[in-house]
Amino acid sequence: MLVQLMIGALMIGSVYGLVGLGYGMIYKASGLMTLAQGDMLMIGAFLGLTFYKYLHLPFVVSLVFTMIIMFSLGLFIERVLVTTLLERGAQTVYIILCTISVAMVLQNIAMFAWGTNVKQFPPLFKKTTVDIFGYSVVPENLLALGVGIFCMLALHFFMTKSKFGTSMRAAAQDELAASSLGINVPLTKGASWGIASMLAGGIGVVVGPIFGVYLSMGALIGQKAFAGAVVGGYGNMYGAIVGGIFFGFIETLISAFVTVTYKDFISFAVLIIVMIIMPTGLFKEQVMDD
Amino acid sequence: MLKLEKVTIRFGGLTAVNEVDMEVPKGSIFGLIGPNGAGKTTLFNIISGVYAPTSGRVLFEEKEIQGIPPYKVNKLGIARTYQNINLFKQMTVLENVMVGCHTKTGAGLMSSILRTRRQRAEEKSVREKCLDILHFMQLDSKIDFKSRNLSYGEQRRLEIARALASEPKLLLLDEPAAGMNGREKEELSETIRRINEKGVTVLLVEHDMKLVMNVTHIICVLNYGKKIAFGEPADIQQNQEVIAAYLGDTRND
Numbered sequence: 280m281l282v283q284l285m286i287g288a289l290m291i292g293s294v295y296g297l298v299g300l301g302y303g304m305i306y307k308a309s310g311l312m313t314l315a316q317g318d319m320l321m322i323g324a325f326l327g328l329t330f331y332k333y334l335h336l337p338f339v340v341s342l343v344f345t346m347i348i349m350f351s352l353g354l355f356i357e358r359v360l361v362t363t364l365l366e367r368g369a370q371t372v373y374i375i376l377c378t379i380s381v382a383m384v385l386q387n388i389a390m391f392a393w394g395t396n397v398k399q400f401p402p403l404f405k406k407t408t409v410d411i412f413g414y415s416v417v418p419e420n421l422l423a424l425g426v427g428i429f430c431m432l433a434l435h436f437f438m439t440k441s442k443f444g445t446s447m448r449a450a451a452q453d454e455l456a457a458s459s460l461g462i463n464v465p466l467t468k469g470a471s472w473g474i475a476s477m478l479a480g481g482i483g484v485v486v487g488p489i490f491g492v493y494l495s496m497g498a499l500i501g502q503k504a505f506a507g508a509v510v511g512g513y514g515n516m517y518g519a520i521v522g523g524i525f526f527g528f529i530e531t532l533i534s535a536f537v538t539v540t541y542k543d544f545i546s547f548a549v550l551i552i553v554m555i556i557m558p559t560g561l562f563k564e565q566v567m568d569d
Numbered sequence: 570m571l572k573l574e575k576v577t578i579r580f581g582g583l584t585a586v587n588e589v590d591m592e593v594p595k596g597s598i599f600g601l602i603g604p605n606g607a608g609k610t611t612l613f614n615i616i617s618g619v620y621a622p623t624s625g626r627v628l629f630e631e632k633e634i635q636g637i638p639p640y641k642v643n644k645l646g647i648a649r650t651y652q653n654i655n656l657f658k659q660m661t662v663l664e665n666v667m668v669g670c671h672t673k674t675g676a677g678l679m680s681s682i683l684r685t686r687r688q689r690a691e692e693k694s695v696r697e698k699c700l701d702i703l704h705f706m707q708l709d710s711k712i713d714f715k716s717r718n719l720s721y722g723e724q725r726r727l728e729i730a731r732a733l734a735s736e737p738k739l740l741l742l743d744e745p746a747a748g749m750n751g752r753e754k755e756e757l758s759e760t761i762r763r764i765n766e767k768g769v770t771v772l773l774v775e776h777d778m779k780l781v782m783n784v785t786h787i788i789c790v791l792n793y794g795k796k797i798a799f800g801e802p803a804d805i806q807q808n809q810e811v812i813a814a815y816l817g818d819t820r821n822d
Contacts, residue, residue, distance in 0.1 A: 442671050445664075445667070445668060445671060446668070446671060448657070448660070449657050449660070449668045452657040452658060452659055452660065453655045453656065453657055453658075455619070455639075455651065455655055456651065456655035456656065456657065456731075457657075457668070458618075458619075458638065458639035458640045458643075459617055459618075459619075459639045459640075459642075459643055459648065459649050459732075460640075460643055460648070460668060460669050460671070460731065460732075460734075460735055461640050461643035461644050461671070461735055462640055462668070462671070463638075463640045464640065465638075
């Protein structure tokens, strides 16, 4: 029982972490905030469902296609909408409003394209449970966890080892200096929005088979991922992951041992307490003082 | 090498740089001086692509470069440092310089993920090149330090090292001696000369007159956005208009 719980908590925690990481990336790269991550996840889930269920593509191919489309969508939002607004002198709040509008538009597009019912993924695996060291675990959970861990590692190596990732970090730390060293800063900013929505969309595809796919599926995950990003230290990628996993554990343990009905109430109460005790988050982020 | 033709920039009603003509000869150490607010840094920002001039032309090796974004200006061979130090504070000294090299490396994303042999060879050569530059700037004992933990003078030297990593033909130094003590300033003059000896043309904005007079070959003086004098250091020191600009014009009082 405990092992299954831990795997469940890690799974949902890495979901929050990866979606939350997008908030942090965008904030760090462009100093802006998006509130569309949750709905990016929802759109990703619907796209994945379409590729897998209706177009009968293999799951991995559906996942990759979805991530490519979601990357382009994120890039489009930054390069076209956000840049245009900023060029016209819009303040940060307008950008937040713009992302809320994008979220609404996405929800309505999804409603129009896929309807309001909960859609179920066909089972991905033949077995409903697999045996791990004598414990039976739902394979879809393991898949989500595996994809989550893979994405985190891939992103870590991309950001620290690759040329473009290093350029992105440099541009996030000092835009002016980066651009005078030959780094295309507008492109690194666009890419950070692209990666954020790509991760959210990809996660949507792997949680779809677990929770089902429906219009409001992104809302709560998006909020909790945001909470995780704040608890971890807003703007810190690794903090968002730790914060997300922290939230995943709190939620899972509360629903297992205390109450399922009020788990969100307690989780968010914990968030407020953490904010009071540690106003800078678990990992103090230096973006603000620099 | 670098030529400005009637470069003007206005911010609202303020004309920060007014019809400045200037030519930086290849291989020189060129000084750009003037009292506070004379438009020196603004001119720097125009050359490096941060601002587009309202009118006028900027020619680098006979090519018009005004209005093109900074990252493209860098690719043409112009690198710069900043008056307020703009380092990547959370990266190490070596990483800072390596970012400077990045535009010169060819390996793309796929080869960096797959760690191909070419990629590894390139990484090694980039690292060695950066270590050479850090040695040249006397920072080799600090390579693993986070750049924010360096002393002020070291941070200024690191900015120059990072700019050199992009292999510029023209190096713009914006007040590199600010905040340095006497000995550090002397070392800086020596460093600027050595950079110049390597074939890099240097355009220097500096407040410290002793350093400017000591190190530059030609000087251009700005006041209120206008060029008021141009010539060799010895002539500039005798120029009445320059003296008036710095000490205040007594004739009008």
